[in-house]
Amino acid sequence: MSLQFEIVPVTPFQQNCSVIWCDETNEAALVDPGGDIHLLKDKVQQLGLTVTKLILTHGHLDHVGGTEPLAAELGVPVVGPHKEDAFWLQGLPRQSEMFGFPLTEAFDPDQWLEDGDVVTVGNQSLSVYHTPGHTPGHVVLYSAEASVAFVGDVLFNGGIGRTDFPKGDFQTLINSIKGKLWPLGNDVSFVPGHGPMSTFGKERVSNPFVADEMPLY
Template identity: 60%
Template sequence: MKYQIVPVTAFSQNCTLLWCEETRDAAIVDPGGEAEKIKRAVAQCDINVSQILLTHGHLDHVGAAQQLADHYQVPIIGPHPADAFWLDGLPAQSRMFGLTECAPLTPTRWLQEGDSVTVGNTVLSVLHCPGHTPGHVVFIDKVSRLAQVGDVIFNGGVGRSDFPQGDHQALITSIRTKLFPLGDDITFIPGHGPMSTLGQERKTNPFVHD
């Protein structure tokens, strides 16, 4: 699995292009905004977008999803249905953050714990990791040992839990019981900031270290 991170929006959100080296089939993960910038990155990588993947329903992760889905004529997949209220409330989120108006969004396919998503010849496993939002999901490529974790865990931090239906203890439980058991060698792309490994965070992250 190959990837390229495309920072977007005033929140420097890590939109990620993920693609299968063999087929050039690609997914756009968490396109939070700046659709034209994302389109240029896709063209430069010479990949074929087949789907949009969403980890959760916050505006800075989904703001350009519908525009890109319409442009490439592809489905929007994820998050878990517990985040439906966030996607229904995108206009209010737009006003709250002073960003471009974003219409309510309904994905083509909701995701559940244990589901999988195929990108070319690569299979991404889906984990439901609530806490930052109730319907947050994580995508894992167990072969490449790469995870797309959204706003669950960061390099040196964890996601906020002070939003509606956020739950700090659920977030910590998700990290300790679902992510850490995947293995210290898992490299992850967070929703914001630099990449890290689960092993590094297990040893040094002040919120969840051993």
């Protein structure tokens, strides 16, 4: 029994939407369904899963654009992000205009997430960490059993999230990464919001923004 996942890149931003599921119950959740919902529905069908919720790490359009139509079609609740990102979700029509996306209406999730919350998918549990910096209400989801974290745009393979958006802050982001993510362990794999997976240990050695174990030559 464990948490399984597959990554489906969506939208022109090639944002990583994760289909995550419990292999005992085949109950699933979609993390950051940013768009191209036909691809997401095809993947769910192909895997023989039943989606029970949509989970959002933060309020940026490329991560949430497909949420409302998909939630309506599947009849499932939307969970997350932290309420500090409410202004991003309320500003979705403006974001659509800015990035040349189809109009995305403003919405609120069915449930905001707080640091320390637990989200269940079938028999699996994900711990919620509030990780501001890229956006003020960003959250990270962590499965201790599978040793994997879904980190949205907090951390990338070789990089970190942008902090030049409204209410973004570089030092806050660094503190989130070092204070919330590193203690989970070097062997934890993570799925970033864009690009390939990595591990916290690898980023601690080689990521120019947050490395703290650079070998001395």
